[in-house]
Amino acid sequence: MNLSNTLKSKSAESCGSRKIIYPSRNLKIPNTTLSRWRWKHHYWVAYQLPDGTKVMSARQVARLIGQLKTDVIDFVQSNDLETIDVRIPSKVVINAITLPTIATYLQRLLEEDRLQNHRLSLCPEEWEEFIDALANQSKKDFFVPNSSFFKSDSLVKRANLIKIQLENDMSLEVLVLPTGEYRISHAQGLHCIEVNLDWLMDNSPKKARTLSNMKISRQAVECRFVTELGIRQLYTFDCKDWLKIWEYFAKKGNKIAIVLLKACAEENIPTRVEKVLRNGF
Numbered sequence: 001m002n003l004s005n006t007l008k009s010k011s012a013e014s015c016g017s018r019k020i021i022y023p024s025r026n027l028k029i030p031n032t033t034l035s036r037w038r039w040k041h042h043y044w045v046a047y048q049l050p051d052g053t054k055v056m057s058a059r060q061v062a063r064l065i066g067q068l069k070t071d072v073i074d075f076v077q078s079n080d081l082e083t084i085d086v087r088i089p090s091k092v093v094i095n096a097i098t099l100p101t102i103a104t105y106l107q108r109l110l111e112e113d114r115l116q117n118h119r120l121s122l123c124p125e126e127w128e129e130f131i132d133a134l135a136n137q138s139k140k141d142f143f144v145p146n147s148s149f150f151k152s153d154s155l156v157k158r159a160n161l162i163k164i165q166l167e168n169d170m171s172l173e174v175l176v177l178p179t180g181e182y183r184i185s186h187a188q189g190l191h192c193i194e195v196n197l198d199w200l201m202d203n204s205p206k207k208a209r210t211l212s213n214m215k216i217s218r219q220a221v222e223c224r225f226v227t228e229l230g231i232r233q234l235y236t237f238d239c240k241d242w243l244k245i246w247e248y249f250a251k252k253g254n255k256i257a258i259v260l261l262k263a264c265a266e267e268n269i270p271t272r273v274e275k276v277l278r279n280g281f
Contacts, residue, residue, distance in 0.1 A: 028228045029093055032086045037099065039133050042120065047088055047096060049230030055084060055096035065106055066118050072097070075105050082158050084226050098224075098231065100156070103134035145186060145200060145220055145235050149208035154220035154235070159183065161225050164272040166263040170256075174273050175223045175236060182273055183223055185234035189242045193249055193257040214244045239269045 032055070035048035044064050046054045058076075062069040076083060081101040087093050109115050110127050122130060159175040166172055172192055175183045187197050199207075212218075217237065224233040237245070243264065250257040 029085050029087050030226075030228055030230055032088055032096075034089055039130055047086060049086065051227075051230030051232075053098070053230040055086060055098050056102065057088075057094055057096055061097050061102055061105070064102065065109065066115075067105075067109075072105070075108070076101060079104070081105075082224060084231060099134045103131045106131050106134065146203050146207055146211065148203055148205050149211045149216075149218060150220040151218050154222050156222045156224060156233075159223040159225045161227075162273065162276055164269070164276055166260060166272070170260065170263065172269070174269065175225060175234075176273065176277075177223070181238065182270055183221065183236035183238050184242050184269075185223070185236050187234065189237060189245065193246060193254055193260060195249060195254070210248075214248055216241050216244060 030049050032047035032049055035046050035054060036043045037046040037054050037056075044056070045060055046056050048054050056064065058069050058072045061072045065072070075081075076097060081104060082098045083095050083101065084098060085093055086096045106115070106127070110124065110131070115122070115127060120130075157177055159177050161173055161175055163171050163173050170192070172184065173188045175185065177183065186200050190197055190199060221236050221238075222233050223236045224231055243261070246257045246261055246264075250261055
């Protein structure tokens with residue numbers, strides 16, 4: 001059963017009448033070192049990417065959660081959960097499973113009362129703590145947006161990053177989702193008009209009212225994507241929300257925002273992205 005090929009074929013499915021290409025073929029596969037993932041006095045063998053992210057093979061996950069390897073692969077495939085191709089120390093390339101994906105599987109087993117005979121013999125509260133540690137292992141130094149405005153629970157989506165050209169000296173990084181949706185990270189959307197990220201991270205009720213008046217989506221969406229060093233995760237807005245934000249700053253005299261909006265009026269972001277995808281980057 002080839003987990004990598006199955007997930008790649010799913011991500012190239014059409015969205016409506018438009019075929020979406022999931023742009024990962026030019027990415028170098030990150031190398032890993034042998035490592036351990038620890039929780040309290042327990043530890044498990046894992047692989048570590050250059051950025052510190054830890055992943056596990058399907059076999060390692062099976063040992064951790066007390067299930068068959070085939071059960072692990074079937075669960076990941078059927079739920080379209082996050083995996084990443086990595087090169088392990090033996091130089092073999094495997095399709096590894098991220099810790100948040102393992103947390104999702106454990107949560108399902110806990111809800112179905114299938115962990116009572118697990119060798120760790122944890123109570124339900126301890127299982128919740130364990131699952132939370134797995135899910136949040138990669139969230140250190142992760143900027144959280146305004147909690148006065150955004151919903152407390154965020155959606156997590158897989159994506160790949162491509163760069164489009166807007167003007168001669170202006171480019172923009174866009175995250176492409178397997179569904180065909182295009183999103184832009186909070187940092188990138190503000191950086192391109194030379195506005196500090198603190199503007200969005202400001203947790204004040206006043207800033208929340210500003211965002212509300214612009215009718216920005218309150219649903220926080222995290223995008224996770226693969227780099228040569230490992231996995232990055234970023235909070236994002238869709239293109240419509242960014243047009244509202246750029247218009248807000250353009251009205252305040254931000255000249256770069258004005259140029260950016262004019263470029264988008266001449267040819268919108270989705271059209272530019274599709275051109276890049278068609279031309280093979």
